[in-house]
Amino acid sequence: MPEHDSTSGSNDVTTLLKAQHERIRELFIEVINTKGDERKRHYHDLVRLLAVHETAEEEVVHPYARRHIEGGDDVVKARVSEEEKAKEVLAELEDLDPDSTEFLDKFATLHRDVVAHAEAEEREEFAHFDKAADRGTLQNLGRAVKAAEALAPTRPHPGTDTAVKNLAVAPVATVIDRTRDALRRVMGEH
Template sequence: MTTEHTDVVELLKEQHARIRHLFDEVVNTRGEERKQNFHDLVRLLAVHETAEEEVVHPFARTNIDGGELVVKDRVEEEEQAKQALSRLDDMDPDSPEFLDRFAVLRQDVLAHAENEERYEFAHFARVADRGRLETLARAVQAAEALAPTRPHPGTDTALKNAVVGPVAAVIDRTRDAVRKAIG
């Protein structure tokens, strides 16, 4: 999916495209296939948002004009999505209530991705050279490799992720392995 010379904006936009695709897959499937697609979406969103909170947002806060306010708005959107994902994770993916709530989540997450691309990522090329953006991409990938695979509302900063993240990641990855083993 990515090469070692991908910059952070390219990487995150690729992930946004994958997220859009997984939203479509959840809507267009049923039963076990929908459940698996939803699980894949939750995992991608969890690791993606954690990496943004640990790498991307701190960079934006300190390097783009109005970065603190831009990031504050994105973090609020992310927190709402984490809460919605947590509620959906306990529901039957084939229930009408799940699909109604999922439609709202989809709209919110896709608007969030557009906001990130417009108000945050679009400014990165002006404040950093290609090498710096490639370094940020590698940092995002490293953060994702260690990130929790489930949403954890309330862990919306690098510091909170550093405190809760490692324990949550072990628990989440254990749950993922058990889920995979039992089918």
């Protein structure tokens, strides 16, 4: 296989999503290994990436998988169920002190579930994309995923001055909704 550069395979959807999965794993470890403000910062980075990643999958990846991989409906249904459970735990975590035992216990469960979810996506969904799509299609899907990431809300809201504070006043659902809306605009759906 040829080496990837910025104009070829490195922009394909599976490469991008696997790189995001790796960054998500790293952020989980950073949250676990830190405390106080540093933990809060890593946690908010993780929440933002999870929101952007899952929204891009819901809007771009899962619809493609449903239509183009064998058993796509069942595969996507299982992944969406896992994603919904993770969103519920994230909503519960929003109101907890990141240094509390309750937060750490729920966070450990989230960590385990998200890693298992990522592995299932890679094995049951992404692994079939090379057979279902040509390089151009994989790159187009990758561009849509990149657009979702680039368009995620990071600008200040009134009364805030950092991305961490933005996420503190914008719950997970808000980040997901804004990312979804931005992605739909980029993809030409109104």
